[in-house]
Amino acid sequence: MATLATTPSTSLPTVAAVAALFGLFVWPGGGPLLSVFSLGLFSDNADVLLDTVRYYDLTNVQGTARGWEREERILLCVPLRDAEPHLNMMFSHLRNFTYPHHLIDLAFLVSDSKDRTLDVLVERLEDLQADEDPKQPYGEIQIIEKDFGQKVNQDVESRHGFAAQASRRKLMAQARNWLLSAALRPYHSWVYWRDVDVETAPFTILEDLMRHNKDVIVPNVWRPLPDWLGGEQPYDLNSWQESETALALADTLDEDAVIVEGYAEYATWRPHLAYLRDPYGDPDMEMDIDGVGGVSILAKARVFRSGVHFPAFSFEKHAETEGFGKMAKRMQYSVVGLPHYTIWHLYEPSVDDIKHMEEMEEERKQKEKEEKEKEEREKKAKDAFGSTSEQWEKDKEQMKDLETQEGKKSTGPEGSKMSNDNSKDSAEKVKAKSAESKNKGKMADA
């Protein structure tokens, strides 16, 4: 710049002005080119006054439809409990996300786990952060350990039993709130909740959901089933639209009661997102909902900032994710489900299913055993009576010889061919041939 200033010229003010402008745009960015390309979008987000002082303007983290272009940060929250068997699957999903990984911060809550969830998680995360591909490592990663003294078992049957639902849902809500409140930062624009046991989901799910630019949005969640159970089934019944029946029902329940969906005890007649799925429907179709399921929720961070959370108490007769949907609605946020955009939850056989499968397995074994026995019996018979089939073969040969001799004597080549043909469908072939050449056939018949 010094050279510029000393340039002898008559239009010194112009030079000074241009130089000042030039300096303004290039110099204060600190890093080269920073402010030129980002247009200052990012640099003023977290002005560093001092090492210990941070300044954030929350108007910069509202969340927009094209967050990946505006470098909006997502907080990805995963609650974990005894999840060791599913971690591999989860990490393959993590590797596949197309949303820029460095814009995603991961937060895990490991609670009341008796297996090696924590060890395996740490190992896998360290591998991921050290991955050769520079596009793989994620932003900030936090693992939070907190035990709530879970009394309810995590196996499928006890997890989904009606009586255990209310207290189970409240505990789940508590875990989610602890995770979010510990991990959410003023620079997050979005929060994505994802269960560990999702089996199949589009790699672009974050962008797909974000494009809708809604405050809270969930996809449809189904699960694959074995063929004998019908191939597939709606899984997440917590995404629904409120119904008059349910509201009337809610009025009759006491303050602490929690309505849970998918149980005969509460007939709510609510339209469920899950049942409205059309495999060939428009995946962008939206449906307003009041309760949301927690398998995969994308929400703007401002929803959580303003106080919406997962009620660990009965909020308007709902708890956890359903209560979250209700509370978001109470604060006038848009809550939307995509009936035709489906992700697939892992199929874990229930106790009944396992029983049934055991029965099938038993049946199969029985069948195998019978076949084996049958084989053995036959073998024994062979050994005992010698090879009957050998004798048959010999007889066959002799008969053939006889036939050919007779054929040569009586008719032409047609007849001999027919008698030579030993295969099962010889008769049919003959028919076809006779149809082709009626004359010859007639001759043969004669």
Next chain:
Amino acid sequence: MARPLGPVRMRRTNYVTLFIGAVLCLFIIYFLSQSGSSTGSHSSAHKHRPARPAPKSTVQHIRRDVQRFNLNQVTITGDPVANREKILILTPMARFYQDYWDNLMKLNYPHELITLGFILPKNKEGNAATSALQAAITKAQKGPAKERFRRVIIERQDFEPPLSSQDESERHKLQNQKERRASMSRARNSLLFTTLGPDTSWVLWLDADIVETPRTLIQDLASHDKPVVVPNCFQRYTGDDGKDAERAYDFNSWQDSVTAQEMAAKMGNDDLLLEGYAELPTYRTLMAYMEMEDPTDTRAEVPLDGVGGTALMVRAEVHRDGAMFPPFPFYHLIETEGFAKMAKRLGYQSTGLPNYKVRVSREQSQSSVLNLNRH
């Protein structure tokens, strides 16, 4: 002098301008190319790799370590200093009071365990307060090590405050209250949920106009070891006779009454049952007017159903469980009063300390207080 001015003048300066333009262009190209090539080396950890094209992103791909926090080991006890418990002091601020800051600096809880969080509206008043606050913070954080706080976070609201006026008589009008306190709730929640972090044990809510507290405020409130603790808030003023006196200020700390519950039962879902308004005679027992047997016993406790936020000590786990400041009528309550109700729904009882006093700034106008005195 009759010659036309324009073209000649143009020609005379033309070459110089061109020259300067060329030099500038050269400079720009030089800077662009230099920064373009340097981005390769900027991609931090992997220098051994061949330089890749400059990423469109300005964020460098920094490989961050996995951070682990065991929240089972974050203690919350009656003796926070001995247990080195970290505390978060949160203040929604519309105006900067130097007295507030001076009082804050005087707190004798170890500053290295204190994180400060502020949230300010994005308007003219907010801007002024922010600069004043930043100046004070910078001074403190550059000052003696003992006085430096662990961390300071300043946030600006992402929504408009409903009233531009901080004039108190306007602020306390019943019809304005719902909007004002909903907005206040949002500010509190935004601040809380973005600053709580994994290692906080206590959250102290301190209004920006609280100018006088005991130096041991944090230790004193924590020593009760209750989930939610509220001191009694007063205001000093000069009476008509010219003598100093003090009067009750915060009417949001109360015990519920049968009358109030009956009124609530008749209300619509979105109606609020506010305290301190002649239109709504609730007959709740206000902590502000409670007369204790022994007025000198600062440790006296009373159970409360509603709490005020002028000074409010909360165990972090209460907030972590989800207790927030409802920006909507929650059991006909809003903001801090709604918070007490929500905490109760989660199983936490609020406690008031009627004889333990904190004081709000004198600057608040007299008329507003008259407005507040309902009975």
